[in-house]
Amino acid sequence: xxxxxxxxxxxxxxxxxxxxxxxxxxxxxxxxxxxxxxxxxxxxxxxxxxxxxxxxxxxxxxxxxxxxxxxxxxxxxxxxxxxxxxxxxxxxxxxxxxxxxxxxxxxxxxxxxxxxxxxxxxxxxxxxxxxxxxxxxxxxxxxxxxxxxxxxxxxxxxxxxxxxxxxxxxxxxxxxxxxxxxxxxxxxxxxxxxxxxxxxxxxxxxxxxxxxxxxxxxxxxxxxxxxxxxxxxxxxxxxxxxxxxxxxxxxxxxxxxxxxxxxxxxxxxxxxxxxxxxxxxxxxxxxxxxxxxxxxxxxxxxxxxxxxxxxxxxxxxxxxxxxxxxxxxxxxxxxxxxxxxxxxxxxxxxxxxxxxxxxxxxxxxxxxxxxxxxxxxxxxxxxxxxxxxxxxxxxxxxxxxxxxxxxxxxxxxxxxxxxxxxxxxxxxxxxxxxxxxxxxxxxxxxxxxxxxxxxxxxxxxxxxxxxxxxxxxxxxxxxx
Amino acid sequence: xxxxxxxxxxxxxxxxxxxxxxxxxxxxxxxxxxxxxxxxxxxxxxxxxxxxxxxxxxxxxxxxxxxxxxxxxxxxxxxxxxxxxxxxxxxxxxxxxxxxxxxxxxxxxxxxxxxxxxxxxxxxxxxxxxxxxxxxxxxxxxxxxxxxxxxxxxxxxxxxxxxxxxxxxxxxxxxxxxxxxxxxxxxxxxxxxxxxxxxxxxxxxxxxxxxxxxxxx
Numbered sequence: 001x002x003x004x005x006x007x008x009x010x011x012x013x014x015x016x017x018x019x020x021x022x023x024x025x026x027x028x029x030x031x032x033x034x035x036x037x038x039x040x041x042x043x044x045x046x047x048x049x050x051x052x053x054x055x056x057x058x059x060x061x062x063x064x065x066x067x068x069x070x071x072x073x074x075x076x077x078x079x080x081x082x083x084x085x086x087x088x089x090x091x092x093x094x095x096x097x098x099x100x101x102x103x104x105x106x107x108x109x110x111x112x113x114x115x116x117x118x119x120x121x122x123x124x125x126x127x128x129x130x131x132x133x134x135x136x137x138x139x140x141x142x143x144x145x146x147x148x149x150x151x152x153x154x155x156x157x158x159x160x161x162x163x164x165x166x167x168x169x170x171x172x173x174x175x176x177x178x179x180x181x182x183x184x185x186x187x188x189x190x191x192x193x194x195x196x197x198x199x200x201x202x203x204x205x206x207x208x209x210x211x212x213x214x215x216x217x218x219x220x221x222x223x224x225x226x227x228x229x230x231x232x233x234x235x236x237x238x239x240x241x242x243x244x245x246x247x248x249x250x251x252x253x254x255x256x257x258x259x260x261x262x263x264x265x266x267x268x269x270x271x272x273x274x275x276x277x278x279x280x281x282x283x284x285x286x287x288x289x290x291x292x293x294x295x296x297x298x299x300x301x302x303x304x305x306x307x308x309x310x311x312x313x314x315x316x317x318x319x320x321x322x323x324x325x326x327x328x329x330x331x332x333x334x335x336x337x338x339x340x341x342x343x344x345x346x347x348x349x350x351x352x353x354x355x356x357x358x359x360x361x362x363x364x365x366x367x368x369x370x371x372x373x374x375x376x377x378x379x380x381x382x383x384x385x386x387x388x389x390x391x392x393x394x395x396x397x398x399x400x401x402x403x404x405x406x407x408x409x410x411x412x413x414x415x416x417x418x419x420x421x422x423x424x425x426x427x428x429x430x431x432x433x434x435x436x437x438x439x440x441x442x443x444x445x446x447x448x449x450x451x452x453x454x455x456x457x458x459x460x461x462x463x464x465x466x467x468x469x470x471x472x473x474x475x476x477x478x479x480x
Numbered sequence: 481x482x483x484x485x486x487x488x489x490x491x492x493x494x495x496x497x498x499x500x501x502x503x504x505x506x507x508x509x510x511x512x513x514x515x516x517x518x519x520x521x522x523x524x525x526x527x528x529x530x531x532x533x534x535x536x537x538x539x540x541x542x543x544x545x546x547x548x549x550x551x552x553x554x555x556x557x558x559x560x561x562x563x564x565x566x567x568x569x570x571x572x573x574x575x576x577x578x579x580x581x582x583x584x585x586x587x588x589x590x591x592x593x594x595x596x597x598x599x600x601x602x603x604x605x606x607x608x609x610x611x612x613x614x615x616x617x618x619x620x621x622x623x624x625x626x627x628x629x630x631x632x633x634x635x636x637x638x639x640x641x642x643x644x645x646x647x648x649x650x651x652x653x654x655x656x657x658x659x660x661x662x663x664x665x666x667x668x669x670x671x672x673x674x675x676x677x678x679x680x681x682x683x684x685x686x687x688x689x690x691x692x693x694x695x696x697x
Contacts, residue, residue: 223686279662283622302495
């Protein structure tokens with residue numbers, strides 16, 4: 001299986017976040033948010049809000065006409081000389097890419113950063129088949145050497161210090177370089193240059209797929225994305241079916257909001273537009289281009305009108321940067337390559353409530369993500385619906401919350417509505433808590449209530465609310 | 481393979497309550513933004529150069545062939561250029577960039593040569609198919625005379641542009657380039673902040689970007 005089947009336990013993961021993680025995360029997110037805010041100010045808030053609304057409207061148009069857009073893109077890619085493959089799930093996508101690699105007797109693949117390939121576990125599948133896959137985005141290269149996944153969708157290795165990276169390079173590459181960003185980057189450039197020139201296949205994702213001309217758009221800064229799609233003789237692009245936009249005019253809007261929201265740039269260093277393989281024999285560039293259109297649960301997300309807008313996401317990472325939870329736990333805690341608010345929405349639907357339903361609860365619902373999202377996804381509304389799905393079930397999934405929890409919720413609801421049960425409960429609680437009391441707190445409760453106390457103590461139950469209210473009113477009046 | 485296609489499209493249509501021939505609404509007008517009105521050409525060039533400068537690019541205006549010669553001599557010296565590769569578009573051929581470089585003792589490698597040879601060049605010279613002042617962006621197309629690797633593999637990228645390539649914004653540039661098969665927007669030299677958020681130039685692409693405006697034949 002290429003997709004996680006073990007339930008993701010965010011709460012437990014959050015207990016094991018090293019203290020240096022929030023420090024590194026907050027340094028990065030503060031920087032991105034700061035440069036982003038300065039650019040929004042330069043544009044003026046009115047124009048920025050117009051751009052957000054336009055981005056939302058055109059992404060929504062694209063996904064609500066997805067069948068039409070996909071067929072149009074397919075026709076255009078084929079017309080331009082490319083091959084189009086459709087993958088229902090992760091396993092099928094991996095099989096398709098492996099088959100292409102086998103046909104070309106590929107031993108080595110260079111890959112640019114792509115969340116779709118992280119989602120399907122492509123590297124693992126390729127390596128299991130004896131094909132070496134080299135991540136070429138500097139951050140991804142570093143975390144790959146470290147044997148980890150990305151800690152942030154835009155800056156994957158932001159939690160590692162330059163000293164740790166220097167040590168990693170010494171150990172894995174046998175290169176003794178001083179712990180300086182510039183020197184370490186040069187080491188990676190040199191090492192990866194050889195790989196680009198010798199790889200038989202280049203794999204990329206796609207930030208957008210333009211239906212009008214079948215154009216794969218990649219937005220990068222380092223140039224590795226260009227290398228992977230220019231230097232090897234064959235290019236495979238794995239693109240989620242949700243990445244589609246109707247036409248080039250749409251790009252004029254989305255490119256404006258993407259880089260600003262992601263890294264606080266007006267535009268990234270390299271934005272590439274690839275429509276088919278190299279057109280003539282004399283032109284450099286891949287002679288063969290394969291586009292893999294990945295569903296993997298997206299068509300099901302589309303089914304739910306409440307959750308559909310999950311698919312508007314352009315993976316800028318702004319919601320990660322602003323999220324108070326993400327800022328304290330970092331990416332790994334989410335147990336999924338796409339982390340933060342957008343990752344929670346996406347993972348709990350793609351992996352299903354059974355595996356990732358818990359992620360929908362890893363939010364304070366403060367709504368900062370809604371306000372920063374450049375395509376105006378109502379993230380907290382979707383998370384609320386997903387919580388509802390986990391606890392009570394909906395037309396897509398049955399309830400997966402423990403039956404004890406659901407029973408507890410029902411009992412609670414009855415008790416709060418029935419005065420005599422409430423009064424009785426208040427009295428009983430005072431007795432039951434006595435042996436567990438530690439000062440004014442209940443530091444440890446038996447399961448399943450320990451889900452709360454493993455994170456923080458519960459204050460002791462002090463009084464029946466009604467009794468307290470009566471005393472309070474008397475005290476408020478005071479002796480007159 | 482076809483069954484996957486049919487299954488995905490069927491599921492998508494079912495989810496949206498659409499059929500194979502369902503009508504397609506036009507993109508709503510609220511999803512569109514206005515195009516930018518350009519200023520006078522000189523101001524546009526000024527802005528282009530300022531933006532490129534902000535992103536660590538180097539700009540220069542050349543008004544004669546002699547200017548071009550001395551600028552190339554400076555560049556060859558500053559960047560220790562021994563080998564160079566160059567687009568073979570009519571414009572660059574007319575201005576004889578390759579010839580001037582050869583006269584400066586630089587070995588010219590064909591841009592169509594094996595990728596390993598092109599990668600050994602310190603300098604890649606390209607033209608520019610469109611330039612966007614707002615962001616300091618250069619649009620480069622691909623064709624047999626415009627190999628993609630020239631602006632990618634060498635350590636230094638020199639882009640020579642003409643006044644006529646200035647465009648108001650992406651709307652205008654895209655309208656011209658969307659059927660090109662391939663194009664790339666280049667905005668400053670290759671960069672990363674992946675190690676401790678420290679800005680570092682020249683990760684995989686060129687470490688230096690020179691953009692020269694040539695106002696001579």
